[in-house]
Amino acid sequence: MSNFMAASNQNQNPNKSFEVTHLPNDSISSLSFSPKTNILVATSWDNQVLCSAWKDDGSTVFSGGCDKQVKMWPLAGNQPVTVAMHDAPIKEVAWIPEMNYLVTGSLDKNLKYWDLRQQTPIHTQALPERCYTLSVRYPLMVVGTADRNLIVFNLQNPQTEFKRIVSPLKYQTRCVAAFPDQQGFLIEVKEREILELILCSSFQAMARCSQPIPCSAFNSDGSIFAYAVCYDWSKGAENHNPATAKNCIYLHVPQEADVKGKPRINTGKR
Structure with missing residues (x-):
């Protein structure tokens, strides 16, 4: 950090x-x-950690990666605890404060919703392909998978896809970001251009x-x-x-x- x-x-x-x-x-x-603060978490390939997310109160960090597990890291100094598992590396993790759930996306082609009080997922949602990216702005959640699929969920009914589309861009979706007003989302396809794509609409x-x-x-x-x-x-x-x-x-x-x-x-x- x-x-x-x-x-x-x-x-x-x-x-x-x-x-x-x-x-x-x-x-x-x-x-x-x-x-809550200007603390920044960075994950790295040196320990094969692929993703991280914060709990909304800033007390806890979740991390997922190639060990197929999500670990919960309390910043108070307690030992990390495994709170989620998949059958393949975990590519994305997000905390949903409105539901008090953790959602995880994996290369095993599944989304899983977790209540941290339980050891098993409360729901497993099959995806058409491997999960590469997801973004949550409750009640909107957008998941990007291999083969350029974009799956939209209304988290008020999280067990049913709201819409599925194929990206209009010819390259694989690498990152997706839901708008704060939940009315749409942005996608990014070429990682080396991510900064330019962000800056072209905001920064000089x-x-x-x-x-x-x-x-x-x-x-x-x-x-x-x-x-x-x-x-x-x-x-x-x-x-x-x-x-x-x-x-x-x-x-x-x-x-x-x-x-x-x-x-x-x-x-x-x-």
Whole structure:
């Protein structure tokens, strides 16, 4: 975990962001901010952790990965506890405070809903393919799977698909983000372009990074944007050069002018 104030500005990236110190030894697989503070959790391939999520009160972190388990990490210092299991690596995990449930998505082609007071899932939802990404903005949940499937759920009826569509983009969906107003969602297909896709609609132009950007996250009030720059393993181990593949996490402080929407110009045309 890292705190924003612990970041170092000694080694700035081309965008002059703060560089976080004391990083994992391998590529970053996910980033997530506490909903209550500026504590940032980063997971990494060095221990094959693929995803993380916070409980809404900021007291607990959940992590899932290649060991097919989700572990619950109380920040009070207690030992981690296994709270969920799948038959294949777990790619996504999310806490749903409105339901007091944990939802997990796996490469075993299943979603599972968990009540942490029980050792077995309260419901298992079969997916058409392997789960690669999911996003929750209650009651909306969107799941992206292999073969470009996008499955939409209304969590007021979580055992039934609300809608299933095939992504209109020709590449595999890597990330999905539900809108805060639950009226839609964004998808991202090329990991090395994730920052540019975010910035093109909000920030001013920023310098292109020298390596892929596999994950990013805003803090709870949008005042800090964290992003990882590292090798993403999309081209396999044979293209990984440890001498040049530096792992970095940067913290960018958006200015109001960067993120404020531009007013529309009324041209009189429809």
